Amino acid sequence: MSIAGEPWTGNDRSHNDECHARWMSSLNRSTGGPDYPDEWYHEQCGGCRFWIALEGEMGLDYGACTNARSAFDGRVRFEHDGCDTFTVREDGSFG
Template sequence: MGAVLVSGGPWAGDDRGHNDECHARWAASLNRPTAEPGYQDGWYDSQCGGCRFWVALSGELGQDYGACTNSRSPFDGRVRFEHDGCDCFAGREDGSFG
């Protein structure tokens, strides 16, 4: 299936309703929800957004979501929330996030 075109160019992902629906669906599959009682303090420093294998999506959704590209992670090839995490975290050398 080809890319969705709007006004002669690729869709930029700026449909608020669509993005809100995606966020609600994707948030339901978090591995480590920060609001859960069992969330460990050490996990704050190993969230997806700080992993060298996390690649942000483009457009508005890319402000919070990216794809995991770590072949060792169970989430490889899946869209992940930047504040989620897994046991295969690999921090960025520059310590950046997002």
């Protein structure tokens, strides 16, 4: 947790684990499912040009979608999730 007068960075393991458990229930695509097409491994949120990582420890796995064409615009997304409007980053980076 934060020290009085300092901004909270979100780097609290217990809080982050609780968030991760809640947020995983809203995945659009499960990478572990038998119906997960191979091409989706290359079309994950973390590699989309419209995905912006959160700050702090949560940013290692989560970011915000900023694609106006996506159903997830303005929502926090898991970096390994994805959607139909995925747009590859020109530099090929991830995360």
